[in-house]
Amino acid sequence: MSGSEVKADAWIKEYITPWDVYEHGVKQLIAYKKTAFQEMYIIETGVYGKGLILDGKWQSCSEDEFLYHEPLIHPALLSHQSPKTALVLGGGEGATIREIFRWNTIERVVMVDIDGEVVEACTEHLSEMHQGAFDDPRLELVIGDALKYIDETREKWDIVVSDLSDPIEEGPSFQLFTQEYFQQIKEIMASDGFFVVQAGPVAIGEIKLHARLINTLKTVFANVLSYNSPVPTYAVPWGFALASDRPIDTRPEPEAVDRLLAEKTKGGLKLIDGVTYLGLIQTPKYVRDAIAQYTEVYTLKEPPKFFGKGVIGEA
Numbered sequence: 516m517s518g519s520e521v522k523a524d525a526w527i528k529e530y531i532t533p534w535d536v537y538e539h540g541v542k543q544l545i546a547y548k549k550t551a552f553q554e555m556y557i558i559e560t561g562v563y564g565k566g567l568i569l570d571g572k573w574q575s576c577s578e579d580e581f582l583y584h585e586p587l588i589h590p591a592l593l594s595h596q597s598p599k600t601a602l603v604l605g606g607g608e609g610a611t612i613r614e615i616f617r618w619n620t621i622e623r624v625v626m627v628d629i630d631g632e633v634v635e636a637c638t639e640h641l642s643e644m645h646q647g648a649f650d651d652p653r654l655e656l657v658i659g660d661a662l663k664y665i666d667e668t669r670e671k672w673d674i675v676v677s678d679l680s681d682p683i684e685e686g687p688s689f690q691l692f693t694q695e696y697f698q699q700i701k702e703i704m705a706s707d708g709f710f711v712v713q714a715g716p717v718a719i720g721e722i723k724l725h726a727r728l729i730n731t732l733k734t735v736f737a738n739v740l741s742y743n744s745p746v747p748t749y750a751v752p753w754g755f756a757l758a759s760d761r762p763i764d765t766r767p768e769p770e771a772v773d774r775l776l777a778e779k780t781k782g783g784l785k786l787i788d789g790v791t792y793l794g795l796i797q798t799p800k801y802v803r804d805a806i807a808q809y810t811e812v813y814t815l816k817e818p819p820k821f822f823g824k825g826v827i828g829e830a
């Protein structure tokens with residue numbers, strides 16, 4: 516291209532839809548592993564720092580992951596206001612638990628990830644993301660199956676976070692976006708608890724998955740909120756769902772949110788303050804319209820199936 520200099524010799528190409536591809540230039544391959552569950556790459560990109568890719572799908576990059584992890588965690592904890600316990604399902608990079616540990620009310624966190632090799636690689640190579648969170652004495656790390664842990668736990672959790680990889684049919688987590696799974700989650704939550712799940716893209720061409728996840732959650736919880744955050748390395752705005760039998764305040768006073776964060780966290784947030792939080796939790800009209808249109812419910816008999824994987828290759 517005239518006037519442009521392309522610096523990458525290798526690219527990771529992610530298939531977003533049957534018609535769309537998103538590519539990032541790769542500076543360095545840091546780690547690669549074909550685990551028992553998935554294919555893992557840890558790479559260094561030219562713009563967004565270090566990135567984790569599972570089964571060809573971007574999980575996060577060190578320079579913009581805060582645009583994913585802060586929205587994933589803090590709406591649930593702000594809604595609860597004084598959470599003491601949290602269960603994290605997935606979250607291999609450690610950034611999810613990092614955000615939870617900002618809250619000084621937190622006494623106990625259990626993180627359950629099925630793929631110990633991914634967690635080990637992230638602990639070694641992605642310190643920019645976990646920032647030592649794996650060493651926090653409040654953490655219990657469990658390498659195992661989320662469903663098995665949910666079946667066996669006797670605790671009631673203030674916060675449950677489902678930070679699982681996208682529901683690719685061949686991957687380890689596609690069954691964990693279903694009505695049956697959400698019902699099991701509800702049974703291990705405290706009566707005033709909050710559940711949050713990463714809920715797929717809300718781009719126009721892909722919104723059906725998100726809408727159906729919201730409607731699936733509505734069959735289990737009294738209150739469900741759809742919200743999203745722009746994450747450049749995903750190429751599209753990313754959706755989240757917050758669910759509880761408690762009411763969810765979608766019109767909080769920004770000043771009250773700022774006071775709560777000042778009182779109960781150690782600070783360091785890059786995205787969320789009172790003003791940003793108020794905007795973040797408003798559901799756009801086109802998303803509300805999609806939720807009204809795509810009312811089918813995901814079940815074990817008909818789980819979600821996420822499009823596409825990716826490849827790494829030379830230019």
